[in-house]
Amino acid sequence: MRNIWTITKKEIKTYMNSPIAYVLISVFLLISGYFFYNMIWWFNSQSMAMMRNPYYAKQLNINRFVFEPMFHNISVVLLLIFPLLTMRLFSEEKRSGTEELLYTSPIKNSEIIIGKFLGATTVLIVMLLFLSVYSIFGFIYSKPETIPLIMGYLGLLLMGMAFISIGLFFSSITENQVVAASLTFGMLLLLWVLSWSGQAAGPQLKPILTYLSFFEHFKDLPRGVLNLTDLVYYLSVTYFGLFLTQSYLESRRWR
């Protein structure tokens, strides 16, 4: 446990010492702020219009019209920027030769992997904490439901963790950060668009492709529904990524 914390601490410090994390967090907040502003603005104008008809006004729900679409948009933003956050995790150690220090220290490979994973996850959590400021505005000017909001953040956390573990794997197989980021990005995009081809695929393939897609599992969470399948899906993708990384690191030494 202490070894994992040693690595996590080091990763967090590295993120803090380099501009990467600051730039990514700023870009993330800027874009998500833009989305939030637009949604609110649209919601406002709709509210004004519907004031005339009390029946329709009751239908208006800030969770459904602002936060739900915002969570979806943000999940796409995460997909776009996370390859850049994870690309250096192993590649940089490989390129600069510091991996020799890690692999000759009395510490297990799995501890290194989990330590690095938790380091990047910390950045994710910081992003989500900043993001939650937007929902505070929601509470000041309206009465959103709390559960769907919490579930939305939980969903982003779970999805982000899956992104990180995939990024971690691709970072472990190359010493070139751009290659690592490109492969991660390609893989994440593929897992996103799988459900589209699922629409066209035959009846046997369709449920499989749909199941594998990232965003299919992000439909219910922002509505406040936590399905076991969604939870299992994100956690197993995360585990799978970490497992692949571990297998690759072990096998590489024997070649």
Add this chain to the structure above:
Amino acid sequence: MIEVKNLLRKYGEKIAVHNISFSVERGKIWGFLGPNGAGKTTTMRILTGYLPPTEGEAYIAGYDVVKYPLRAKTHIGYLPEIPPLYNDMTVKGYIGFVAELKGMKGKEKQRGVGAAIEKTGLAPVKKRLIKNLSKGFRQRVGIAQAIVNDPAVLILDEPTIGLDPAQIIEIRELIKSLKENHTVILSTHILPEVTQTCDGVVIINEGQLRAAGSISELQKKFKEQKGIYIKTEPALEMGQLQMVAGVKSVKADGNGYKIYWEDESLGEKALFEYVKVKDVLLKEWRIITPTLEDLYLKIVSSDKGGIQ
């Protein structure tokens, strides 16, 4: 302290290290010699647990590096060819991080970091970022991280490469001072370095162990002999020198000759008598002791000629 048995390592089909065995006892410094690509780094990487051997065994402080890697690793300090430094850490922060990696905590860690900084003379730069350090200091930081947990075995891969002469001497003195508490293996291309710092030497070429032992042992084993370098004015004739009693061979070297004896105890006197009789001016009379360089070149070049 270090024991290696029949080590074999392949990269794909290529054999990098072939059946190497040797052992080093506590408190000694051993030098690894060999041309580039001879298998020195591979051997060191196996000892440190970075690479597993394809066959064979290696023991550090009694622990098998394959079966008990974590235990073996706690007894090793390792400086790779490229010092494994994180450029955006401070010197002290970095050494503290390595100490934690090696499982040190609290006061033990503080003491270890303090002692490592003290021994390597890093105190004046301990708060600086590693990326701003000169090459000599970077190398010292590399050594400091290797000794931070006071390991029984130190493995240093080319510790003086790329340093200026003054820095080389400093690092060499530092390594010598480490001998008291650590068993050290270092690899190098610089032969005088081995003669000056090491108790024993392992010569590797083309993945095979060519020689291992103390320097005097090796000299005996390879029948390197003493001789005399002689320079006179006017120069003597080579043919005549060969006729002097007890002389085995004569080689021209610059303006003088290198003379080797059949029997060291008899030859010198006969040669001196001969010079006296010839009545020439004796400019130089010097005993040639075989250097490690001669030995090394003999071993390595014999491989090139295909003589096994």
